[in-house]
Amino acid sequence: MPRTIAEKLFSRHNLAGSDVAAGDILEARIDGAMVHYHANEPMHDLALQAGFKDGLPRVWDRDRVFVLLDHHQPTLSQKQADENALIRREVERLGIRCFHDSEPGIAHQMMADYGLMRPGELVVGNDSHTISYGALNCGGIGITRADMLYVLLFGELWFQVPQSVRVVLNGRQRNYPLAKDIILYLAGKYGDDFAGNMSIEYAGSLVPQLSIDSRMCLAAHGVEVGAKLALFPFDDTTRQFVQARTDAPFEPIAADPEARYEKEIVLDVDAMPFVIAKPHQFGNVGPVDEVAGRPIQQAIIGSCANGRFEDVEIAARVLKGRKVARGVRFIISPASQQVYLQCVKAGLIETLLESGAQIATPGCGVCQPKVGFLSDGEACITATTRNFKGRKGSMKADIYLAGPLTVAAAALAGKIVDPREVFDGR
Amino acid sequence: MAVDLNRALQGRVWKFGDSIETDAINPYYRYPTMEELKQHTMEAYRPEFPKEVRPGDILVAGRNFGCGSSRPGLVLREVGIVAIIAESVARLFLRNSIARAVPIFMAPGITSIVEDGETLEIDYPQARVRNCASGAEVELRKFPPLIEEIFAAGGLPEYAYERYSREVAAR
Numbered sequence: 001m002p003r004t005i006a007e008k009l010f011s012r013h014n015l016a017g018s019d020v021a022a023g024d025i026l027e028a029r030i031d032g033a034m035v036h037y038h039a040n041e042p043m044h045d046l047a048l049q050a051g052f053k054d055g056l057p058r059v060w061d062r063d064r065v066f067v068l069l070d071h072h073q074p075t076l077s078q079k080q081a082d083e084n085a086l087i088r089r090e091v092e093r094l095g096i097r098c099f100h101d102s103e104p105g106i107a108h109q110m111m112a113d114y115g116l117m118r119p120g121e122l123v124v125g126n127d128s129h130t131i132s133y134g135a136l137n138c139g140g141i142g143i144t145r146a147d148m149l150y151v152l153l154f155g156e157l158w159f160q161v162p163q164s165v166r167v168v169l170n171g172r173q174r175n176y177p178l179a180k181d182i183i184l185y186l187a188g189k190y191g192d193d194f195a196g197n198m199s200i201e202y203a204g205s206l207v208p209q210l211s212i213d214s215r216m217c218l219a220a221h222g223v224e225v226g227a228k229l230a231l232f233p234f235d236d237t238t239r240q241f242v243q244a245r246t247d248a249p250f251e252p253i254a255a256d257p258e259a260r261y262e263k264e265i266v267l268d269v270d271a272m273p274f275v276i277a278k279p280h281q282f283g284n285v286g287p288v289d290e291v292a293g294r295p296i297q298q299a300i301i302g303s304c305a306n307g308r309f310e311d312v313e314i315a316a317r318v319l320k321g322r323k324v325a326r327g328v329r330f331i332i333s334p335a336s337q338q339v340y341l342q343c344v345k346a347g348l349i350e351t352l353l354e355s356g357a358q359i360a361t362p363g364c365g366v367c368q369p370k371v372g373f374l375s376d377g378e379a380c381i382t383a384t385t386r387n388f389k390g391r392k393g394s395m396k397a398d399i400y401l402a403g404p405l406t407v408a409a410a411a412l413a414g415k416i417v418d419p420r421e422v423f424d425g426r
Numbered sequence: 427m428a429v430d431l432n433r434a435l436q437g438r439v440w441k442f443g444d445s446i447e448t449d450a451i452n453p454y455y456r457y458p459t460m461e462e463l464k465q466h467t468m469e470a471y472r473p474e475f476p477k478e479v480r481p482g483d484i485l486v487a488g489r490n491f492g493c494g495s496s497r498p499g500l501v502l503r504e505v506g507i508v509a510i511i512a513e514s515v516a517r518l519f520l521r522n523s524i525a526r527a528v529p530i531f532m533a534p535g536i537t538s539i540v541e542d543g544e545t546l547e548i549d550y551p552q553a554r555v556r557n558c559a560s561g562a563e564v565e566l567r568k569f570p571p572l573i574e575e576i577f578a579a580g581g582l583p584e585y586a587y588e589r590y591s592r593e594v595a596a597r
Contacts, residue, residue: 025570050583057590079458128496128518142518144496146525150586158572192445193490197517226490228517281445369455388449388494389470390456 002256004164006199009139034125036107037071042149043090060155073104105336105362113338115246135215137234163262168204171269179217180403188285196226213308277401280389298380299411303367306383307335311404316348318408319355325414333360428580437484441542444488448497481506492519525582535564
């Protein structure tokens with residue numbers, strides 16, 4: 001029977017050895033487990049609650065557990081420092097070999113930077129944006145902290161094989177990143193759960209033209225439209241990216257031509273307007289023109305959705321030789337130290353500092369109420385993951401989500417504008 | 427704590443809309459302790475909820491309940507919610523609820539048979555949810571046996587502990 005990527009992924013990892021199809025429940029073998037700043041919960045707190053008197057008694061494979069202390073680097077409170085210290089002790093006790101400690105950044109980006117997840121694998125993480133690994137044809141799935149305890153002990157976990165939705169992106173890559181506009185547009189048109197519990201498979205003429213950075217943005221945002229997996233086909237771009245980072249072997253997965261999809265969505269990106277998500281939901285999307293003129297006090301580029309080289313690069317291109325508008329705090333946070341270094345070497349950081357932007361330490365803080373709070377009545381335009389009420393502090397602030405070009409244009413203008421007013425989008 | 431899904435439940439309904447997100451259910455960035463969370467859960471949608479919710483109440487919601495970050499809804503159990511019933515549940519919230527044994531059910535059509543403040547009856551063995559006043563009912567989706575076992579064990583960490591203990595005993 002012809003199968004989707006998700007069906008092949010779970011068949012390959014099914015402990016029972018049999019082929020599975022959409023709807024089947026199985027126990028799957030796990031290739032890798034990414035544990036981030038909440039590692040103390042599965043390793044310690046939840047283990048004690050479950051009855052393990054001395055914390056987690058073991059990890060199933062010391063080479064397949066990756067602990068990355070991402071959200072809390074550098075620490076912002078005594079509590080975080082104490083939690084990190086506990087995690088260091090637990091990592092030592094359990095003999096976990098892959099531990100990124102004193103390195104700020106977003107765990108998902110570091111998993112890519114260091115080749116820790118690969119095409120065809122089933123890799124889980126206790127963070128919703130683990131789904132971003134699908135950019136590399138890797139079965140990245142976000143799980144919960146309690147699920148992670150089970151994985152750490154046994155290297156197995158239950159899943160239901162998802163149905164699949166095929167998203168066909170046709171068109172031409174422009175001279176700026178398109179990924180954020182694409183996913184916002186889809187969420188606006190088809191709803192913020194159009195892929196609820198499903199596996200997204202991307203296809204179409206645009207896909208081979210998309211950078212890994214753009215694919216990671218689209219894959220990360222799979223969770224914002226409800227998906228369990230968001231998978232890209234494996235191609236030469238993937239191969240070059242992965243082989244530059246790891247010598248480990250891997251076996252990509254392609255869908256069968258006659259595979260069965262629950263639905264298919266086709267988008268012509270050439271006809272797509274610049275879009276923006278208005279407060280307070282990801283799917284509350286309209287053309288940028290709808291809210292043009294709205295003054296903003298803060299602009300952000302960063303996160304696992306938009307903290308990559310091409311996101312910082314477009315901001316630098318827009319701002320080169322120009323100044324951030326008076327009264328606007330423009331905060332840029334590269335996704336990882338490696339991305340930061342790449343930006344420094346390319347001269348982007350110098351350009352941005354000269355324009356008046358602020359560079360924040362790599363990490364998740366700019367996407368949470370941790371770095372860059374908003375006050376009552378303020379508005380922020382941001383290329384990060386979410387715009388829920390209170391996501392940046394005040395419950396009386398407005399958060400608009402947009403692509404990095406639209407955010408940079410707003411930072412320059414001091415208000416939301418159609419980016420073509422300040423940038424020659426071709 | 428072991429959860430008996432088969433126990434019949436009746437309770438007063440708090441009705442919410444679609445895409446209720448976890449920053450509002452569990453705003454732990456702002457309120458890091460459970461005591462604080464209990465005073466602020468769901469206030470982004472209904473400020474009176476934390477003050478007026480009573481033990482035994484049932485939470486009804488539309489589609490995509492619990493979207494957003496992966497955060498458990500333990501605070502809802504702590505304020506007394508005995509069951510959550512939604513048109514559909516975001517997958518990580520569902521995983522969290524199963525793994526932490528917070529009773530949650532999916533019943534397509536639920537929002538059309540009950541209004542805020544009415545009384546609802548949940549009958550898991552019969553796979554039915556019924557509005558006690560109007561008698562209107564919809565079907566509730568039953569879980570596969572593995573998930574029922576996890577609820578019965580009191581959650582996935584507890585289920586893991588049972589499995590690990592069996593392995594150690596068999597050595």
